[in-house]
Amino acid sequence: MTFAARRARPARFFAFTLSATLLALGPSGCGGGNENVVLVGGRQVDPAVIDRDPVALLPSNPVMLGYLDAAAMFQSSLGPDVGSIITAVLPLGPESNFVASRDVTRLYGGIYAMQGADFCAVVQGNFDVASIHRAAEARTKVSSGLPLVRSRYADMDLYTAGNVGFVLLTPHTALTGNETGMRRALDRLRTTEIKRDVPPWMIELLNTPNAAFALAGDISGQGTVEAATQKMPFLTGLQKVRTIGNFQPPGMNLAGSLTYADAASAAAGTTNLADLQKLTGFMGLLSSLGLMGPVPQIQVAQRENDVAFTMPVDTSFARFLLGMLGDVAKKATTGQAPSSGWVWPLLTR
Known part of the structure; x- marks a missing residue:
């Protein structure tokens, strides 16, 4: 409506x-x-x-x-x-x-x-x-x-x-x-008065110097994320997301960390993130959209419950990600469910 x-x-x-x-x-x-x-x-x-x-x-x-x-x-x-x-x-x-x-x-x-x-x-x-x-x-x-x-x-x-x-x-x-x-x-x-009412750690991330964009999320207990774990297994046990980036060559550069419920979940997430090409759902989506070229290589390192990552993304793949975000934005603003409901944070329905 x-x-x-x-x-x-x-x-x-x-x-x-x-x-x-x-x-x-x-x-x-x-x-x-x-x-x-x-x-x-x-x-x-x-x-x-x-x-x-x-x-x-x-x-x-x-x-x-x-x-x-x-x-x-x-x-x-x-x-x-x-x-x-x-x-x-x-x-x-x-x-x-x-x-x-x-x-x-x-x-x-x-x-x-x-x-x-x-x-x-x-x-x-x-x-x-x-x-x-x-x-x-x-x-x-x-x-x-x-x-x-x-x-x-x-x-x-x-x-x-x-x-x-x-x-x-x-x-x-x-x-x-x-x-x-x-x-x-x-x-x-x-x-109320004009004052911030969001977690300080989110504000701190958004204020990262020289970051052209930032994304902070507390997704613990979100049923939508749990439903996506079969296609994106690195989401299992994920609680917090911190991502920053810029628009420098090769197109977009991402860095951040994922916080899991425990070290065992973090270890599993590290394994799943180490090679995105092994994620059947991810590759199936790329194929269905006709995206050509290699999937970006991600560098990951685990420390207790946290998994740090960096990932350079070329222009074509960055446009693919922006296209998905655009699809979600348009569907959300018309009250429809997005067709690419497989990934968080783009997964909102």
């Missing part, structure tokens, strides 16, 4: 939108009397506070928390492959004077187990508020083929396209997500 369909259910949707008294956006920008404040927790907040700490805008208890230096990625050979992913979670395009490669600088996002697999993200860059407003007023279709719709509740503009909604908190910060993820984030901002 889309956001538009849910608006036909006034009680539920009005409760969602009424709770989000974050910003008054008028046709020419920030409206509602004072153009230089955002309402958070019933208090007026300087927009600079919003722009300064995007992680503090996200809901608590993420299963996965990620960071992307979008500006760095757009400057790499993989730049053209990421635009569709960003527009899937932030449904804007030329109709709103928005070009992802020009206007997006960084992105913070979380996957949550709230009412299924939910997501919420903070996209930062430059947003033409007036153009977005005009596109919504004209119900202009975005890249997904769905119209951009603006709904106004409690002095706030909520923009939706299908199953994805976003709020322009400032001209440089947008909060986006599916309905459940947006509601959780906006309810939290309505009632």
Whole structure:
């Protein structure tokens, strides 16, 4: 069911939108009397506070928390492959004077187990508020083929396209997500101060110097992961994931660690990770997608419950990974289950 369909259910949707008294956006920008404040927790907040700490805008208890230096990625050979992913979670395009490669600088996002697999993200860059407003007023279709719709509740503009909604908190910060993820984030901002409410170890990873992207996950007890262990046996006993990377030659470089429940599980994970070509499910998927070329070689080293790894990825394989991520993003934003539900963290259904 889309956001538009849910608006036909006034009680539920009005409760969602009424709770989000974050910003008054008028046709020419920030409206509602004072153009230089955002309402958070019933208090007026300087927009600079919003722009300064995007992680503090996200809901608590993420299963996965990620960071992307979008500006760095757009400057790499993989730049053209990421635009569709960003527009899937932030449904804007030329109709709103928005070009992802020009206007997006960084992105913070979380996957949550709230009412299924939910997501919420903070996209930062430059947003033409007036153009977005005009596109919504004209119900202009975005890249997904769905119209951009603006709904106004409690002095706030909520923009939706299908199953994805976003709020322009400032001209440089947008909060986006599916309905459940947006509601959780906006309810939290309505009632509490702007402060981070995610595990410190995740924040520490996202702040790794010179990392163009980072991914931190606590997947202990996630049934979806357990269901994937037959095809990806290195997931057995896995509890935490830490991954950082950059977009340097040969295309993308990954490094990180996997934390298992015990040393025995870590030893088994090391064996399974040492040669990805022995993973039947993995190779079967590559074959079905027509991906040519060798699977990247991964270097692994075990220390007690942890398995450290490094893996250089060439451009073609990196595009394959981005294609899977794009598939998941598009399916998630339309309420469908992704077809490539074999790997975590891309596995969200």
